[in-house]
Amino acid sequence: MAGVLAGAGLWGLSGTAAQQLMQGYGVTPQWLVTTRMLVAGLVLLLASPWLGARDRLAPWRDGASRRQLVAFALGGLVGVQYSYMASIALGNAATATFLQYLGPAFVTVYEVLRWRRRPRNHEVAALLLALGGTLLLATGGSVGRLAVPAGAVVWGLVSALTLAFYTVAGAGLLRRWPAALVIGWAMALGGAAMGIVAPPWHPGPRPVPWDGVAAGLWSFVVLGGTLLAFTLYLVSLRHLRPSQTSLLACMEPLAAAASATLWLGVPFTPPMLAGGAAVLAATLLLSSRMATGPQRPAAAG
Template sequence: MSKNSREPSQIKPYSLIMCAAFLWASGGTASKYLFNTGMSPYILVQYRVSFSALVILGYLFFFERNSVKINCKDLWYFIALGAFGMGGVQVTYLFAISKIKVAMAILLQYLAPFFVAIYSYLFFKERMDRWKVLSIFLAFVGCFFVVEAYSVSFFSLDKQGVIAALLSAGFFFFYSLLGERLMRKYSPWTVLFYAFAFAALLFNIILPPKNLLLWRMEFRWWITVAYIISFGTVIPFGFFFMGIEHLRATRASIVATLEPISAGILSFIILGEVLTPWQIFGGFLVITAIIIIQSRREIDPEAPVFMKKDRPN
């Protein structure tokens, strides 16, 4: 297939990741609401990973039954992806937003593109030109201004929340890269199913499964949980992994920095919070970073979608 025939298909992965960023931001806002009503972040993680695994399993069973099959040799990679990657990022991120502002937790988590880019360059031999470096820099600086990290209150944040957010960046980096490697052999939904399944297994060993049934039964609460599982977890993670499949983890993580911008927009729409000129400037920087990385539609032959096409049956 020629390069020109492949390029148009790159528009869809960027769109999917941008949608994922918006949905993650909305899920974070909904999670904060539950924490304010007294729900533990650990219980919410148990809900998210357990029911996300069941939802994806249902989809695979009815539409892609053969995708449930994996090579036993890859089992340990899936266990690591689920227990340390997906499970780790879920619990540290949700714990962080239970302690500090959602936008601030997102900023610290989005140190991950730096980690992903450096590791991919050193160990995966990913091409790292000046435009990609500029995009990473602009994206992070933009996030810095969007969440008003320059304000005095930034330095009085809860230390546990800050540490959790930084750990979340590390887990984000880990699951993005390991997920990319596994998608060279498997579909994004196969990788996600086993990631959530092993994360769910871990959390239901640590926490009693009865927690899933014993929390409060208010209708409004259940609607919020259902939203977080579907639109805040399954769909955005699916979109993100589908993006990685075409773009690789570095580009995908740069585009995903649209999440704090989305959080700011949602706060403006839902909570009536006014965006400051510096926040608008930060949003402009992030959008500029995404335009730069999206405009350079180079085809990376190491992207999982092309590795799978070239793999003999």
Template sequence: MNRRKGIVLVIIGAVFWGIGGTVAKKLFQQYQIDVDWLVTTRLLIAGLLLLAIQYFKKDRSQILGVWKNGKIAIQLIIFGVLGMLAVQYTYMASIKHGNAAVATLLQYLAPVMIILYLIVRKQTTLTSRDLLTVSLALIGSFLLLTNGSISQLSVPVLAIAWGVLSGVALAFYTLFAIPLLKQYDSLVIVGWAMIIGGFLLSFVHPPWQMDYKNLTLEAILYLVFIIIFGSMIAFWFYIESLQSLPPKESSLLGSIEPLAAVLTTIFWLKEPFGFFQWLGTACIIGMILLLALNKESSSKTSQPPDNKEPLRVS
């Protein structure tokens, strides 16, 4: 029963992540919602909700305890600004200038960047699996962005730039979070990181500076979905799934996220997607599956069995 519960939780969380990006694109297209305002509001509300879950369900002393250690506090601020805020903003900006499918798939280049970083730092060696993974990522990205034609890109250059930056930010986010997660619950770290990022971005676009009167009921429901389901519940369900599933299985099932983004972009937003873009999508999803399989085998030999998983956000 616990295993079935874990499978259901991780699938729901991954689907919410993927759909959340597509819903954001709908807000950008139909209601001209500002990216800065959406990211600010999403981070602040979702962060408060995550800390509320920690307060009522887990060790509430960690919520303020994380700030009592000066070194940890500085690391948390860096993580909130260069990790959480950077990931959220670049991802949403890529969606605004392109679409949720491309933004999500480009963000999933982050694992390749992590592999290359670890190789350069000589913390791991290059394997045949690594070569295959990088090849799938590069070929998939080329097909996704060009639809098989070198003469023109199938998505705007700005969308590509923001998408690649999103992958870089996610790579930093994943690597930088590891020492923090060894000392504090993930809900505390992510909750505070969201609040820090949202607070900083509030100086660029305060959340109260919004013409709420022009928002329709449909737009409000979209906003609620992004904040509650696409952020808070998606992350919470994924973390909870790790209580009854090994990291390998959670990661494999989590790869449903880009597929959900692609399918909702095509069938709900009615955006065109060519044959070669489907091929590119298959390559990148294949890359994610290979990395997920490799992650488990590596963790068995190099990591203690604490069932800690790198954080996920879209």
């Protein structure tokens, strides 16, 4: 349990560190996603034998898994990573993280439509909470204006949609292969694809010169907020049910909100706090009804 709490807290703090890099040093979301995914993915693959995955190439020898892994990496992981960073760059880490946590609500809508069933009572309540929370986060309680830039809200919602796809697409892979292999290969493949758009050796124009603080922030985003956070989360999956880890992972948006407010001075009004609480309540309501289910892919944020 401590591992999940620590991992989720690191994810939340890394969002605030990424905000400082992008808004304070001019680092682009594309470059940050490229370097984050490449470094973390390659290191995770190197460490996979110590995480229960000795044959690194096993998923590539199975045709169905190979196709699913490519879709999971390019359509899911790249999508959720980039849209999350873009939302932070235009807004702030706290709002972006809370909006991303609408992902489970989108998964519920997908399941209702796919199986053509009526939504259960707790699902209706969760969707209403998610909708109300989104409106409060976006408007700050003032109808007619946005509390954060419209682009940040749009990218945040895209992040939630891609997180939903990421969760659904990764479930079959995680049942078949060790999570270290699935996430490691997805990160490495996604980072390589992003490198075509934003090569790791070309961070783009930087109005503020790169210094030791920037290097430390980048190292924390890549190593602490990605690699270490995922490893702690992965190790904890051996001892907790997936539904329990989803509940504990709600530490991520709380850490992002607290660090963005205390560290960067991001204004987070009471209505926005209420909106974030409503989104978390929706996530908790959906997760608490999952007695059994597929593992939730980690390292979304």
